[in-house]
Amino acid sequence: MLIGIDWGGTKIEGIALTDEGKEMVRLREETPRHNYEGCIRCVVGLVKHIEQVTRQTGSVGIGIPGSLEPKSRLGKGASSTWLLGRPVEQDLREALGREIRVENDADCLAASEAIDGAGAGYRVVFAVILGSGAGAGIAIGGRAHHGPNNSAGEWGHNPLPSPNITEIPGLPCYCGRHGCLETWVSGRAFEADYARHTQCDLKALDIVAKMRHGDRLARLVWQRYVNRVARGLSLVVNALDPDIFVLGGGMSNVDELYTDLPPELASYTFSTVFETPIRKAVHGDSSGVRGAAWLWKEN
Ligand SMILES: [Zn+2]
Incomplete structure (x- = not known):
C-alpha cells in the first residue's frame, strides 16, 4: 500500500493507493496554518487513521508546499512560511517512525500527471x-x-x-x-x-x-x-x-x-x-x- 500526503496551505490530504494506483481511502483535514508542530501532528494523525481503516501498513510519500535545501535538508522556498528553516524531513521521519520521501508539491503534481494523467x-x-x-x-x-x-x-x-x-x-x-x-x-x-x-x-x-x-x-x-x-x-x-x-x-x-x-x-x-x-x-x-x-x- 502506498500512502500519499499532500501538505497544502489550506488543507492536508491523505490517500492510500494499491500498487496499481487504485484509491483505497482518502481523508482530509484543514491545515493548522502558522503552526508547524500542529502540521506534523496532523500528517501523523492522517497516516495512522489511514492504516487503521485499511488495516495495512504503507510506505509514506509527502508533498510539501516548498522544497528542501539540497545539503541541510531544511525547508526552503515555502509559501507556508512556517516550514522555512525547519527540519521537515527529519521531524516527519521521527514522528512516523519510518523512512519517508518528501518532495515539493508541484513536483508531485508533475510526476503524477506525467505517469497517468494529462501529461502521460x-x-x-x-x-x-x-x-x-x-x-x-x-x-x-x-x-x-x-x-x-x-x-x-x-x-x-x-x-x-x-x-x-x-x-x-x-x-x-x-x-x-x-x-x-x-x-x-x-x-x-x-x-x-x-x-x-x-x-x-x-x-x-x-x-x-x-x-x-x-x-x-x-x-x-x-x-x-x-x-x-x-x-x-x-x-x-x-x-x-x-x-x-x-x-x-x-x-x-x-x-x-x-x-x-x-x-x-x-x-x-x-x-x-x-x-x-x-x-x-x-x-x-x-x-x-x-x-x-x-x-x-x-x-
Ligand atoms: Zn517570491
Whole structure:
C-alpha cells in the first residue's frame, strides 16, 4: 500500500493507493496554518487513521508546499512560511517512525500527471499550480527534475515579465523580493486584484461567476489575470519549450483559461508558432496527493 500526503496551505490530504494506483481511502483535514508542530501532528494523525481503516501498513510519500535545501535538508522556498528553516524531513521521519520521501508539491503534481494523467505520453511536462500560491514542477520521462540547487520549477519567484508602469515594483513576496509571479498569478492574487478595484472581497470562483453573468469589471480583472499568466509562461516556452503544460490548483478549474490563455501566450513567445497543449490536471485536486504516493512507486 502506498500512502500519499499532500501538505497544502489550506488543507492536508491523505490517500492510500494499491500498487496499481487504485484509491483505497482518502481523508482530509484543514491545515493548522502558522503552526508547524500542529502540521506534523496532523500528517501523523492522517497516516495512522489511514492504516487503521485499511488495516495495512504503507510506505509514506509527502508533498510539501516548498522544497528542501539540497545539503541541510531544511525547508526552503515555502509559501507556508512556517516550514522555512525547519527540519521537515527529519521531524516527519521521527514522528512516523519510518523512512519517508518528501518532495515539493508541484513536483508531485508533475510526476503524477506525467505517469497517468494529462501529461502521460509527453516527455517533458511543465506542471503549474495556480492555487493559494503559485508553483511549478518539471517532470522528464515521468520523474520530477530537481537540479543541483533543488530549485527546478521555482517559476513563481521570477519577476513578472514585461511589467507595465502599474506593476512596478509589485507587491512584496514572502521570499523577500518584489513582484514575483506568485504575487500576480495565484488564486489569491486574482482575488486581491479584484478587491483592489472594487473594495469587495470575493472568492475567485465567485468573481468568475460574475464574469460569466456579464460583469464588465470582473471580465477586465480576468483578462488581466490571463495576460499575466501568459507573460509568466512565455518565459518557460522560451527557456524550456516543454511538450505540454498541465495546470492544477483552484484556478485550473476555470474552463475559460483553456480558451483564453493559448492565444495570449502565443503573442508573448519568441517562436512564431505556439502549438503546446495546455491541459487541466486529470486527477484534479488529487494530483498532488497521488504524486506523493507515487514517490515510492518509482523504485
Ligand atoms: Zn517570491
